[in-house]
Amino acid sequence: MLKIENLNAGYGDVQVLWDVNMEINEGEVVALVGSNGAGKTTLLYTISGLIKPKSGSIKFLGQEIAGLPSEDIVNLGISQVPQGRRLFAGMTVKENIMMGAYHRNDKEKIKEDFDFVLELFPRMKERLNQAAGSLSGGEQQMCAVARGLMAAPKLLMIDELSLGLAPLVVETIYEAIERVIARGATVLIVEQDVLLALEQANRAYVLDVGKVILSGSSQELMDNPMIKEVYMGI
Numbered sequence: 001m002l003k004i005e006n007l008n009a010g011y012g013d014v015q016v017l018w019d020v021n022m023e024i025n026e027g028e029v030v031a032l033v034g035s036n037g038a039g040k041t042t043l044l045y046t047i048s049g050l051i052k053p054k055s056g057s058i059k060f061l062g063q064e065i066a067g068l069p070s071e072d073i074v075n076l077g078i079s080q081v082p083q084g085r086r087l088f089a090g091m092t093v094k095e096n097i098m099m100g101a102y103h104r105n106d107k108e109k110i111k112e113d114f115d116f117v118l119e120l121f122p123r124m125k126e127r128l129n130q131a132a133g134s135l136s137g138g139e140q141q142m143c144a145v146a147r148g149l150m151a152a153p154k155l156l157m158i159d160e161l162s163l164g165l166a167p168l169v170v171e172t173i174y175e176a177i178e179r180v181i182a183r184g185a186t187v188l189i190v191e192q193d194v195l196l197a198l199e200q201a202n203r204a205y206v207l208d209v210g211k212v213i214l215s216g217s218s219q220e221l222m223d224n225p226m227i228k229e230v231y232m233g234i
């Protein structure tokens with residue numbers, strides 16, 4: 001579904017990603033892990049079109065998308081739940097969630113999807129008219145995931161879902177995402193919590209200082225002594 005080849009990207013003269021290769025098949029859940037500053041968010045931004053790559057290829061469903069404007073990439077079916085949630089604090093929960101569907105005009109399907117995300121996150125249903133800025137951290141993350149789903153993405157990318165949240169809330173949100181996955185969604189999860197990421201994913205890539213240093217099935221990585229020592233502290 002997504003195939004990244006020899007991708008180089010960064011900010012101005014500062015190169016962050018070095019010759020990144022990565023592949024995501026339809027229906028897969030893939031994790032991207034690595035320490036602070038490894039370049040995980042930069043890679044998601046490059047896929048979303050928010051950063052133009054210096055070189056390399058990003059193919060989505062066979063089409064080259066490297067360098068396309070981000071609106072085009074959303075329209076093709078890639079949606080990102082950004083690190084730090086980035087909600088519009090002064091707008092209501094409903095307005096924030098509906099923002100995910102701004103580029104769509106299939107009214108009936110939008111309504112169906114809206115009902116589905118409210119069923120996934122009943123807490124959002126109770127708070128539709130509340131300002132998003134007044135939600136708890138966990139609720140804000142639910143709102144951000146709900147917004148991401150309203151884009152009806154073929155590929156959903158989630159950046160640091162668990163950051164700053166209590167384990168129970170994280171579990172609730174991942175349970176909701178599992179239901180989305182069960183419906184056939186393809187998901188790229190970025191997490192600093194490597195164990196959590198590997199538990200969710202079929203396969204994973206380890207990014208270190210902008211380079212993919214390791215990839216494999218989640219089980220292979222969980223059994224890898226270097227991963228255990230460096231990323232899981234075991």
Ligand SMILES: Nc1ncnc2c1ncn2[C@@H]1O[C@H](COP(=O)(O)OP(=O)(O)OP(=O)(O)O)[C@@H](O)[C@H]1O
Nearest residue numbers: 011014016034035036037038039040041042043192
């Ligand atoms: N707007 C920017 N301008 C210049 N450099 C940036 C910018 N955003 C990020 N960087 C740099 O790019 C590198 C990778 O950052 P990135 O946010 O992609 O890492 P990350 O793996 O997502 O880290 P974290 O786990 O902390 O979110 C860092 O060295 C960072 O300082």
Ligand SMILES: [Mg+2]
Nearest residue numbers: 040041042083
């Ligand atoms: Mg990041």
